[in-house]
Amino acid sequence: MLAAQFDSDFTKNAFRNYLKGFYAEHSRQMKFCGNTPELFGEWKESARQRVLELLSIDHLPVKTPEMQIINEVKYNNYTMKKIQYQTLPELVVPAYLFIPENCSSPLPTLLCPPGHGNGINQVIEEEGAYYKYPHAFAEAGYIALVPEHISFGERSASGQGECRFDHEALNLLGSTVIGYRMWELQRSLDLLESLPQVDSNRIGCAGLSLGGEMTLYLAACDPRVKAACVSCFLTSFKGTFLKEPHCTCGYVPKMARDFEHVDIASLIAPNPLMIQAGTLDPQFLADDAAEAYTELLELYQMLDAANLVTLDVFEGGHEFHLDPALAWFEQWFKP
Secondary structure: OHHHHOOHHHHHHHHHHHHHHHHHHHOOOOOOOOOOHHHHHHHHHHHHHHHHHHHOOOOOOOOOOOEEEEEEEEOOOEEEEEEEEEEEOOEEEEEEEEEEOOOOOOEEEEEOOOOOOOOHHHHHHOOOOOOOHHHHHHHOOOEEEEEOOOOOHHHOOOOOOOHHHHHHHHHHOOOOHHHHHHHHHHHHHHHHHHOOOEEEEEEEEEEEOHHHHHHHHHHHHOOOOOEEEEEOOOOOOOOOOOOOOOOHHHOOOOHHHHOOHHHHHHOOOOOOEEEEEEOOOOOOOHHHHHHHHHHHHHHHHHOOOHHHEEEEEEOOOOOOOHHHHHHHHHHHHOO
């Protein structure tokens, strides 16, 4: 019989092996290949437009949302307000807004997109992984905003998260849930810029895992983000989404054909960028992060900005490395 002539292990792995070859032949079609700042500027404009095209959110409006305060909790030197704001008539974003006390002048501000899990409450309450980092930044004198993503926490109909359904439904309709989330983060930037306490020239973004992914896309696509910390995400499509199954929301159609993680991160340059990677993270490997950093460093050097990109490899797992991240933003926002 014909089937008996084939090695079963080869047959089982054949399509995965085919994907590796397909990636090798067709990926990174929009990689920057120039060698001057002028060529980079031209590439950056066209590449950013292409990323936005792939995210498929051009049908969504641009409108600064109005904030409604639900309640507030006072801490020693800052207040945490539970708020909500509309991004569309049908969509309401619950969020936590941290405002330091006695802010007589506009303050540096951090946007804190959550990762996969239980949403904004997990970010502000969990001792592990997130280390309550919005609280730490507020204590250090930063305004911080933690908005709830579509599909998670208080925006999950089942309470268990609808990430896969929301992703696939939007794909079927010609859009992406990553795009919708980034668009809502842009509306969060609009909201922050409307607050008199916020210094719009000192807005940063920092997130873990999916929060790191959203930080990557937002900082790449919206220049209002002046500094970024991507924690436990910035590695490669090759080493993550194309190597083993991940949440389907990260599979943006055609993205890996045109770009790698490092290409998207290149759109942040020359703004300050920290990449964090835990040596014990089983999915987003520190070696892959180091490879991306090496390529980014060459770009930043060409732009005479080598000190504006850094790699923080730490002994730990899939978690936010708080102290180096805080020091990174202090370096640029409180010189």
